[in-house]
Amino acid sequence: TRGLQLRNFSYCLNPAVGLDTDARDVLTAANEFAKKEMYPKMAEWDKKGELPMDVLKKAGDMGFGAMYCNGAFGGSDLTRLQASVIFEQLSMGCVSTAAYISIHNMCAWMVDTFGSEELKGTLIPEMAKFEKLGSYCLTEPDAGSDAASIRTTATKKGDYYVVNGSKAFISGAGTSDYYFVMMKLDGGEPGAKGIICLMIPKDTEGFSFGKKEDKLGWNSQPTRILTFEDVKVPVKNQIGKDGFGFKIAMEGLNGGRVNIASCSLGAAQRSLDLAIEHLKYRKQFGKTLSEFQYNQFKLAELATKLITSRLIVRAAAEQLENNDPEKVAMCAMAKLHATDNCFEVVNGALQMFGGYGFLKDYPIQQYLRDIRVHQILEGTNEMMRLLIGRDLLTK
Ligand code: FAD
Ligand code: 2MC
Known part of the structure; x- marks a missing residue:
């Protein structure tokens, strides 16, 4: 689990950069959870094909079941930015499970925001704890x-x-x-x-x-x-x-798109961390792969894609939190940019592993397989272009 450790020294990919103390605390808690409860099982869950109910219950105890729902009904009262930080960290532990957690949270938020008092009182406490799944x-x-x-x-x-x-x-x-x-x-x-x-x-x-x-x-x-x-x-x-x-469904998806994009960030971060370690260790032509300038430049390009993705995702999360009028286009832009670019990051990292990247003994292929669908679901990236284009042309 080496790559899941948060580095303390200067590292431009550090996901804590730019976050306030509360968000950093949330990040650390989610990172620990992903490292301990998820990453060791991620390959097994991929084969088994069932939701890990025991780990979901533990995620409920952490407050990850109704993250941005009202505390009055059992939600965690977190901000969209804090939730994005959590999804990014959880997806380092398992993209697929983190993404399911994000869908469940989208459902809980729809009840919390648009449901009757009776539905909120009944559903949110159960969903917050993952006693009931949505x-x-x-x-x-x-x-x-x-x-x-x-x-x-x-x-x-x-x-x-x-x-x-x-x-x-x-x-x-x-x-x-x-x-x-x-x-x-x-x-x-x-x-x-x-x-x-x-x-x-x-x-x-x-x-x-x-x-x-x-x-x-x-x-x-x-x-x-x-x-x-x-x-x-x-x-x-x-x-x-x-x-x-329809409006409720679309409002839910604005947040869903930020969350899915956040899940792509985690896969990209982890894949890049692993590739950096591999380049420093693997030798060809009498040198470590990291000594070839091609690989250094490629790493720099991939890192830049990851950082621009993280910045736009966090900006969209803040606009959503503030209910800004631009939020629909911004959430669409974040999903389009981050899911496309993070796929390229993971694919580039896989390339740096050579043949090993293609083996199921290594996790990169699973990150690649898991985030491919983020360019398709919660609105295809073509539909994200449609939403952005409408915003540009109707103002
Ligand atoms: P289509 O709409 O048929 O699109 C096919 C292609 O044509 C796409 O590339 C699309 O972008 C393009 N296209 C369509 N219209 C246009 C246009 N006007 N201009 C340009 N290009 C266009 N849905 C749920 O409701 N709940 C879920 O939990 C859920 N989970 C999913 C999980 C997985 C693993 C997958 C694969 C999908 C899931 N979906 C879910 C469905 C997902 O949201 C849809 O697959 C997605 O919205 C695209 O719809 P479609 O597959 O019918 O493709
Ligand atoms: N947020 C808030 N409101 C929205 C919105 C959004 N993201 N998108 C549309 N609306 C509103 C829109 O403003 C309009 O309201 P009003 O009549 O008050 O002006 C209303 O919804 C109808 O919208 P449109 O007139 O834009 O409807 P149209 O049919 O032309 O297109 C489109 C809608 C293409 C944007 C929508 O169908 C869409 O988002 N398609 C993609 C479907 C999708 O995302 N599916 C995901 C399924 S879930 C999933 O994949 C999971 C894994 C969970």
């Missing part, structure tokens, strides 16, 4: 990037909605307890304004799961299709008002 359900087989075109439908019948339809690619599906599902309201407005969000518990009649998807990465968390056949959901399980489901 899944975010927007994508459908025929509606991915064009999320407002979803077809899962809720028909209101007295105190209940009757839900029919399906969701695709749902992280945590089958294991999670609470499903936060976006759907069309029968008879509601067309498009984004006709969408509602319902919390559907796992064991509800008519709610079933598809097979566990076989994936390139993100293997410590299951991904499945969900099917709803005449599922009865009490109206009191609705998060927010009629017509606000």
Whole structure:
């Protein structure tokens, strides 16, 4: 676990640079947790393909289950910047597990911000401790990037909605307890304004799961299709008002995008730390690889990509915290920049390991496999360009 140690001497990649004392304390706690509880198991979880429930419970004890939710309901009251710092550190220990924790936190925040007092009082304390797990359900087989075109439908019948339809690619599906599902309201407005969000518990009649998807990465968390056949959901399980489901989903994703980008930072930091150690140790042509100027320059380029990524992610986290009007474009920019650049950092670090980088005995290939999907999910990086472009052209 050498590379997970925080260096005390001057090191421009030090993730604590620029942070205040509180954020540094949070960083140290998350770093220790990742080093002790996650990194030693990361390869095993990749093979096993199940969420490590014991470690999630310990993460709950650390306050990582509802990080930026209100303390009144059991949340940790952390800032978005502090949460980003935590996700960066946790992903050094296991990207896939850290990323699931980020989705769970996005769900908890949606309840905390838009849910009824009753839902907050019931769900947040359980979710904060990872006693109950959450899944975010927007994508459908025929509606991915064009999320407002979803077809899962809720028909209101007295105190209940009757839900029919399906969701695709749902992280945590089958294991999670609470499903936060976006759907069309029968008879509601067309498009984004006709969408509602319902919390559907796992064991509800008519709610079933598809097979566990076989994936390139993100293997410590299951991904499945969900099917709803005449599922009865009490109206009191609705998060927010009629017509606000899409807005709630998008507001959740602003934070989700910063968090996923933070998970790419951790993978890039760790891969670069490992590559630096390898270059100093491995000899070819009678010299250590670090003595070749090509490698020195390459390291400098990769380090610059990592630092620019971290800076934009932290700036977006602060804008989100302050609810700045630019937050949507800024979160999109942070996700686009950090997930693309950090993938290049990890790929470049893998190259420095030569053939060893390709072996499963070494962790870099897992970081690479795990962060590839960050360029696709929580809105593809093409959709991030769309959001940024709209912001530029409509002001
Ligand atoms: P499509 O929308 O079909 O896009 C295909 C390609 O076309 C992409 O490159 C896209 O950028 C491009 N494209 C589409 N429209 C345009 C356009 N207008 N201009 C230019 N290019 C365009 N979803 C959830 O709701 N909950 C989850 O928990 C969840 N977890 C996931 C976990 C994994 C491992 C994966 C792989 C996906 C997950 N998703 C989840 C779904 C994810 O959000 C979608 O895969 C993603 O939004 C893209 O949708 P799509 O796969 O349907 O691709
Ligand atoms: N934050 C706040 N509001 C937003 C928003 C955001 N990020 N994005 C859109 N909105 C608002 C928008 O302002 C509009 O509100 P209003 O009518 O009040 O002006 C409303 O939502 C409808 O938006 P658009 O008119 O932009 O809708 P359109 O259909 O044209 O495009 C688009 C929306 C492409 C931005 C959206 O569909 C999108 O983000 N697609 C990507 C889907 C996605 O991110 N999926 C991730 C699934 S989760 C996942 O992958 C996990 C791993 C958990």
